[in-house]
Amino acid sequence: MxxxxxxxxxxxxxxxxxxxxxxxxxxxxxxxxxxxxxxxxxxxxxxxxxxxQPLRLKLDPGSKTTGIALVNDATGKVVFAAELAHRGQAIKASLDRRRVVRRSRRQHKTRYRKPRFLNRRRKPGWLPPSLESRLATILTWVVRLCRYAPIAALSMELVKFDVQWIENPGISGIEYQQGILQDYEIREYLLEKWERTCAYCGTRGVPLQIEHIQAQAKDGTNRESNLTLACEPCNRAKGTQDIRVFLAKKPEVLKRILAQVKRPLKDASAVNATRWALYERLKATGMPVECGSGGLTKYNRTKRGLPKTHWLDAACVGQSTPEILAYKETVPLLITATGHGSRQMCRMSRHGFPRTGPKQAKRVRGFQTGDMVKAIVTSGTKRGTYVGKVAVRNNGYFDLSTPKGTIQGIAARFCRTVHRCDxxxxxxxxxxxxxxxxxxxxxxxxxxxxxxxx
Structure with a gap:
């Protein structure tokens, strides 16, 4: 708890x-x-x-989910934990749908919005809306937690893995690059790229070994483009064979692996595009910001024998991680970003014509769809106490979604707000x-x- x-x-x-x-x-x-x-x-x-007692807010930013942990550095106790699910993909899909509707209008004899891409200027540091949403949600929760907890320092995972460092291990201090963290950085990169599965048989949930696509015995290098992951049976079966000989009877698998080698990491690209912007915005809070890498996070988690979760990854970010983390009584809060609705005044058909009426009032008798309310019904067939999310109706009788089901027709006079839709x-x-x-x-x-x- x-x-x-x-x-x-x-x-x-x-x-x-x-x-x-x-x-x-x-x-x-x-x-x-x-x-x-x-x-x-x-x-x-x-x-x-x-x-x-000052606390440290630790962040593990991800393209889809960000881990959040409040840690007491003195005692090692994880005071609060959360996993924040972003809505970047939903924003991109919404923009794609809007673009299709606008382009279809321009091809018909209907009202259309003229293209304005030639008279727009982007501000320095501009990010696509899907990426800007990730930063906004993270910063919202940083500010919110600073308001309710005595936070004195921040820690964030600045890089999942350093591709330039993997390509050229001598780019910085040789003692660091050939130290204990080197294998963790490369393995974390390969696990992300190959989706934690065996490249040859697709097995999940088993120990995976780093495999050279072109064997070292045949002049294969240690570059990341020549590395993949394989389970022990596949690794032994391949040995020093050429991959085209080993997969001669599986042309689909061979084609997939050769394409996967050159495939960019979409999620990693999203994180890399926002990491420095997030770092600069965290520095603007005035608190000291500690940075760490994904390899160091995994090393800290493995050394302490912790399970793989987003919030425990956040608790293990940076060099400041206590030797012992007291996390056994912590239950994370799962947060999903949903947005505040749409600015679209009415729904459109596939031809670009309105198919619904205009929007109604957003608030009805002080309540908004999505608010958590507590309804104490004192009369009628629905007598009882209910806690859940409300869906407002103009007639003043709402629907209440509770863990036991949806209760329809709850009068507004019985409802009291517990948590506003945010x-x-x-x-x-x-x-x-x-x-x-x-x-x-x-x-x-x-x-x-x-x-x-x-």
Whole structure:
């Protein structure tokens, strides 16, 4: 279970507390729920607090998912963890659909938007919208966590792997390049490029060995373009054979491997395009920023015997990683970026004509679709208490999505806002398989009715 964030009556962050301590403060009336995600309580009056211990916010940026971890460097405890799923692919798909509609209009005798690509200038540091969205979501959560936790330093994985370093190991200090990190950098690169499968038989979930496509015994080099991954049986079977001889009866596999060797890493390219922009924006916060590589992250995780997850990768970023990480009671928060809706006024047909009416009011009686509400129904056939996401209707009777199903026709007068729709979906992560499931922060929702929103 993740700790609960605490802010004082002046909205200044204090040391996070155990969920049991948070429940006690809520039960005694000394605090109230300030925010559900991340779970934060606010003290109602000034009380004596121990010295605030600074925390380190660690990030493992990815093209699809970013790992987030709050670590206490002094004790090694992982105070908070989250996995942030980006929506870059959804943005790209939306822009592609819009482009198709606009081009189709220009080919018909209908209203169209004139092309304006010749009178546009891009600002320095411009990034495509799909990449800019990744930076925006990460920075949003950095600022949000700094508001609710005493964060004093940042750590980020600046590079997944250094392609230039792999191509030319002598580019920097020879003692570093031929040290213990060299194998981790190359292996991490190959695992990403070959999708963690055996190149010859496609087996997953088994130990993979680094394989030379052209054997070293036949003048094969150690360049990354000559390396792949293979399981032990395939590696032994190939031996020093030429790959065309070894795969003579599998022409499809041979064609795929030769194409894969030259294929660029799309996800890695997205990360490489945004890594320095993210670094500069993190530096603008005024806090010290520590950088690390993917090879170092994997080395730290392997040395400590930790399972492979995004949030544990984030906890292992950088040289500042404590020797012992206390993570067994931490349950990550799964965050999915959904956006704030569309600016499109109506839906279009495949021919570019409107097929729906204009947008209705976004808020109905103070509620918006996506808000988490607590409905206490005191009369009627739906009598009871429900907590879930609301879908608003103009008639004032809403649909409520709960873990047990969708409840239709809940009147607005029975609903109270628990968490405003902020462009993200939240889900409690699972406990690691080796750990027993324990009571977490979910019971604290009982105190959330009428809570103020940040």
């Amino acid at each position: 993740s700790n609960a964030c605490v802010i004082d009556s002046d909205y200044k962050p204090l040391n996070p507390v155990h969920p049991a301590r948070a429940r006690l403060l809520l039960r005694q009336g000394k605090a109230s729920v300030y925010r559900i995600y991340p779970f934060t309580i606010i003290l109602k009056r000034v009380i004596e607090q121990p010295e605030v 462009g993200y979906q939240y889900q409690q992560g699972r406990v690691l398989p080796s750990l027993p499931r324990k009571e977490g922060l979910l019971p604290l929702l009982a105190h959330a009715q009428g809570s103020p929103q940040a």
